[in-house]
Amino acid sequence: MIPLFTGHKNFGAIPLIIFFNVLVFNISLGQTITDQSKSNENIFLVKTKQFNEFIDRFNYNTDFYGNRIDSTFMKKMPREKFIATLFDLKDERISTNNNSSSGNYNETKTSFIREVNKNNFLIDKYSANIIAEARSKVIFEGKPETVYVFLNQELVGRDMIKWVILDVRGAILNFLKTDTSLLRFISPSSNETDFINLRRAMEDIDHLQYFAFKDYKVDYLTVFFYLLNQKRIKFEYVEDIIYHIIEIPGWCIKVKEFNRNEMNSGWLISDVMKNNLDLSDYLKSLK
């Protein structure tokens, strides 16, 4: 196998593994990780540098060097411990040396790791159940605003992959307002007057949805595309990404990048929760 890393001549595997064994032991004692004495190179090695690397580590495929996990590594670091290192260990809900730690979250996390390990749950890298939420900066009518673009991967043909936009959310797209104080409708006989009242209805621009059919839902993606097309929105850049992974039966994990110069950094699990929603319902739940 071709190793993912090249030129790692300065690093000894064993000290690193021992370090992580100690690290996991320390975590179990509730200590956070801040090991400033390690060189930046070592930090880079242990850091989960790409989301792809996160999945490889989660699936227990590759070690810190990107080499396939062998029996020696397995003995020193079982999968349960390895997955534990993929959590943001600075999460106050995990850390037990302060008052804000959450017993519930710790229990959920432990139960998740145990279940993944017991059932050998794996994440398919190209699964449609990996949703990337891209918090993005846009300029809307001259002002900076934020929108959330949701994407997942789509298989093309037999073996080609692309990311596609599933949905978009943002305050600027919520152009319709809720108001139940008035009953808005187009009267039953208005067809006989060639819908003269349609003009009045269409002037009620904040509440147009009340004149639509009962199952009408705003398609924010189309609204977004239209505003881009009309040059009322200019897309600037993606500020950060949160991956929602609903691939593991019964669970959802959120993975985001922790940019800090420490071993426990890079793409890490920021949240874990029970989930039984499928992709469509999960997306709808993201308000």
Place this chain on the structure above:
Amino acid sequence: MFKKVLLLSLAASISLCLIGQTKTAVTSKQAKIVDEINLSEEDIALFKEQTMQKVEEFQQYIKTLGSKDEPSEKRDMAEKEALKLFYKGAEMETSYILPDSSVQKIIRPMEKYLARLKSLPYTRVIIKYYDIAYIREFTKGPDGKYYSTATIIQEFTGFSNDDIIYKDITKKNVEIIIDIVEDKFFQEKRWKIYLGDIKATETKIANP
């Protein structure tokens, strides 16, 4: 591998001529070529090694570009050669951590980024790259090209005379593209590695 690509390409070209010239026909045939020409696992492993060489080449050009001690001709040459490594239209996204800890991003065309690097206001710079890089596996895109990303770390130190006036550690994610190029002279097609967009993120130093 190259022979395989060449044969497939020639066969596809002949078929294209026979099928006719309507846009739809050409498009569907192109799609077929994309389906047919695949890299084997061995080829991809080989390209992974070559990717590292390309990335190292780019790092070397960056060092030359930033070095005020080098003659301007050499730095100009480095700029030109560095650009040749990139796919047309590649952009550089740079993140800056502002004093209030918020992050600002600037996206520049690669040409502008490299030109800017040449004219940094330091009397001397030291650019150090770590001896390791992470390269993810190649994934085939709908256009038949293969895509990957390499992650490297750069330490940058800018001096004014002997004083350090700027220092940062930056993580760079470099998109890697393997594309088929046509060599008109030899009338053959071959795979070639290009660098694509780069995302550069300044690493936040942990609070003590």
